[in-house]
Amino acid sequence: MVGQNQKKTFLKAMLYLLPALVIIAVFVVWPMFHTLRMSFFEKFNIFTKTGEGFGLSSYIWVLEDPTFHKALINTFIYAVVTVPVSIIISLAIAILLNSGIRGSKFFQTAYFLPYVTNAIAIGLAFRFIFHSEFGVFNKFLGFFGIDAVRWLTDPDWAMVTLCIFGTWSALAFKIVIFLSGLQGIDPQLYQAARIDEAGKWKMFTKITLPQLGPIMAYQFVIATINAFKAYNEVVGLFGDDGPLHSAITMVYYMYDKFYNANRYTIAAASGVIMFIIIMLFTFIQLGMSNRKADQ
Amino acid sequence: MDIRIEGLTKTFSSKENTETIAVNNLTVTIPGGHLVGLLGPSGCGKSTTLFLLAGLHEPTSGRIYFGDEDVTDLPPEKRGIGLVFQNYALYPHMTVYDNIAFPLRNSKSFREAHKDSRERKEAIDMIVQRTAKIVAIEELLKRKPSQLSGGQQQRVAIARAIAKQPKVLLLDEPLSNLDARLRIQTREEIRRIQQATGITTVFVTHDQEEAMSITDEIIVMKDGIVQQVAHPQETYIHPANTFVAQFLGNPPINMIDASIRDGWVMINSDRAIEADLPDGQYKVGVRPESFILSDEGFSALVSYKATIGRDFQVRFDMNGHYSEALIESDQQIEEGDSVRFRLRKSGVHIFDNDGRRIEKW
Numbered sequence: 001m002v003g004q005n006q007k008k009t010f011l012k013a014m015l016y017l018l019p020a021l022v023i024i025a026v027f028v029v030w031p032m033f034h035t036l037r038m039s040f041f042e043k044f045n046i047f048t049k050t051g052e053g054f055g056l057s058s059y060i061w062v063l064e065d066p067t068f069h070k071a072l073i074n075t076f077i078y079a080v081v082t083v084p085v086s087i088i089i090s091l092a093i094a095i096l097l098n099s100g101i102r103g104s105k106f107f108q109t110a111y112f113l114p115y116v117t118n119a120i121a122i123g124l125a126f127r128f129i130f131h132s133e134f135g136v137f138n139k140f141l142g143f144f145g146i147d148a149v150r151w152l153t154d155p156d157w158a159m160v161t162l163c164i165f166g167t168w169s170a171l172a173f174k175i176v177i178f179l180s181g182l183q184g185i186d187p188q189l190y191q192a193a194r195i196d197e198a199g200k201w202k203m204f205t206k207i208t209l210p211q212l213g214p215i216m217a218y219q220f221v222i223a224t225i226n227a228f229k230a231y232n233e234v235v236g237l238f239g240d241d242g243p244l245h246s247a248i249t250m251v252y253y254m255y256d257k258f259y260n261a262n263r264y265t266i267a268a269a270s271g272v273i274m275f276i277i278i279m280l281f282t283f284i285q286l287g288m289s290n291r292k293a294d295q
Numbered sequence: 296m297d298i299r300i301e302g303l304t305k306t307f308s309s310k311e312n313t314e315t316i317a318v319n320n321l322t323v324t325i326p327g328g329h330l331v332g333l334l335g336p337s338g339c340g341k342s343t344t345l346f347l348l349a350g351l352h353e354p355t356s357g358r359i360y361f362g363d364e365d366v367t368d369l370p371p372e373k374r375g376i377g378l379v380f381q382n383y384a385l386y387p388h389m390t391v392y393d394n395i396a397f398p399l400r401n402s403k404s405f406r407e408a409h410k411d412s413r414e415r416k417e418a419i420d421m422i423v424q425r426t427a428k429i430v431a432i433e434e435l436l437k438r439k440p441s442q443l444s445g446g447q448q449q450r451v452a453i454a455r456a457i458a459k460q461p462k463v464l465l466l467d468e469p470l471s472n473l474d475a476r477l478r479i480q481t482r483e484e485i486r487r488i489q490q491a492t493g494i495t496t497v498f499v500t501h502d503q504e505e506a507m508s509i510t511d512e513i514i515v516m517k518d519g520i521v522q523q524v525a526h527p528q529e530t531y532i533h534p535a536n537t538f539v540a541q542f543l544g545n546p547p548i549n550m551i552d553a554s555i556r557d558g559w560v561m562i563n564s565d566r567a568i569e570a571d572l573p574d575g576q577y578k579v580g581v582r583p584e585s586f587i588l589s590d591e592g593f594s595a596l597v598s599y600k601a602t603i604g605r606d607f608q609v610r611f612d613m614n615g616h617y618s619e620a621l622i623e624s625d626q627q628i629e630e631g632d633s634v635r636f637r638l639r640k641s642g643v644h645i646f647d648n649d650g651r652r653i654e655k656w
Contacts, residue, residue, distance in 0.1 A: 189384055191371075
């Protein structure tokens with residue numbers, strides 16, 4: 001009887017899950033499988049879905065391609081810079097907003113707006129800000145006697161510009177998450193800490209940071225994944241991959257190989273490589289934060 | 296060290312521009328080394344008073360002195376107090392050891408007294424071990440607060456509060472989260488710890504029994520105003536007014552409107568007890584244990600009887616009010632009986648029409 005009941009419950013559950021499962025299968029599992037299959041061919045016809053030259057040749061090609069190296073390095077730089085910097089800045093802003101300053105409700109909305117605004121539109125706005133002749137940014141630097149920088153057209157500066165823009169556009173979401181985390185901390189802990197003669201800095205390091213532990217880990221994982229997937233920011237800011245391909249990222253490389261060069265197997269192979277890299281990083285980060293939580 | 300509170304007032308203003316007076320012109324002196332209970336129903340301003348003492352609230356007016364020092368404008372960290380919060384507010388990510396050591400590690404005076412970092416570490420360790428012993432949690436030092444029971448957490452909170460040897464220990468309803476048995480055990484523990492350390496302690500509670508059983512003195516509050524400051528027994532035997540009389544005692548005192556005629560308190564048109572007071576209307580409070588079955592006195596019809604422990608709880612009509620009496624269970628009394636009661640003078644309080652107790656009658 002019990003076994004039959006369990007079977008019934010299982011079937012019922014499957015029925016409810018079916019629509020979601022179908023959608024996931026069609027739009028996630030199948031493309032992933034398809035990409036994986038495609039990546040092992042040397043040549044692939046996307047209309048007949050047939051390929052020739054089964055093997056690792058596409059992977060070898062990608063791993064030896066200097067442009068892919070450039071994309072890989074750029075992506076790493078982008079992640080290493082924007083993830084910690086945006087986390088630090090967004091935490092500072094969240095703490096400020098949470099401290100009950102005047103008009104904090106307005107600022108909370110203001111800081112969240114970029115998140116619901118289209119990345120390309122924001123990119124266009126930033127193109128104006130970063131414009132070497134008419135841009136606000138250079139005007140601002142001019143006040144301090146700093147010479148105009150060709151933010152968008154100088155290959156040496158393109159990555160700097162991209163990192164500034166990437167940090168800025170990553171703030172909104174993080175601020176909201178940190179704010180909710182801060183509001184979850186029992187305010188009596190701070191009262192207790194005051195009585196225990198803890199100063200502001202001590203309260204931050206001994207109460208706020210440890211209390212935000214799980215949220216911090218979440219932010220790091222999500223931010224790193226998002227940084228590795230940087231594409232909107234690049235296109236929004238430069239329209240392409242920057243002057244002389246100087247701001248090319250892994251996803252842009254993938255896109256470029258697929259749509260511009262029509263080298264489907266190369267695009268698929270680079271996608272699989274990216275998938276493995278992101279997965280490895282996520283596991284490492286989760287492992288680290290789990291070990292910390294255990295201590 | 297005495298705590299002197301002079302004309303302390305705290306008003307909170309809400310968005311609708313209504314002002315609530317949480318504490319109203321409070322003047323009281325708490326003698327050094329005493330355990331004093333701040334007692335009153337919820338919303339009476341007792342917790343606010345405690346937070347004013349702690350410095351977590353700023354008074355609207357009035358002064359607070361610790362000994363000779365005016366601490367009114369001092370921030371909490373400079374007042375030398377220990378505070379046990381209602382929900383303990385232990386640092387959840389720290390071990391019990393670190394929770395207790397936290398105030399010591401922060402204390403400026405402690406750091407100055409122990410300049411060498413290794414010596415300081417040893418001094419902290421010694422104090423943590425000693426404090427843990429006082430509250431009997433030596434074997435829990437390595438645990439996190441979430442791994443402790445309510446009673447253990449409460450003792451850790453006390454240990455943290457007394458570790459830096461505060462001049463004043465403040466406890467905000469520390470027993471409200473404990474079950475009945477643990478509550479009795481822990482309140483005796485608080486008494487023991489307080490006597491062992493000799494710290495002037497203020498204990499906020501809404502539970503009269505709690506306050507009666509462990510404090511040296513009770514401050515009864517209502518609507519932000521002090522009703523009576525006295526030894527716990529005194530507040531029961533000589534309540535200052537009808538509020539105190541009704542708030543203390545379980546089952547509660549019977550409060551009736553009665554007249555005095557020709558030197559007698561009249562109940563159900565019978566003479567109940569002699570009172571040398573001018574004729575008129577009074578409020579008369581009778582403790583449930585002060586009814587004595589008798590051949591004379593006032594008559595009453597028993598409408599309900601229950602046995603509670605060694606007593607009968609008896610309900611009957613008294614001047615149109617249902618009153619309750621505790622009668623020793625060796626007496627013969629049944630539901631529906633028509634009986635006569637005399638009153639024991641020690642358990643009868645007569646109040647004037649403003650609710651103040653009349654001393655002599």
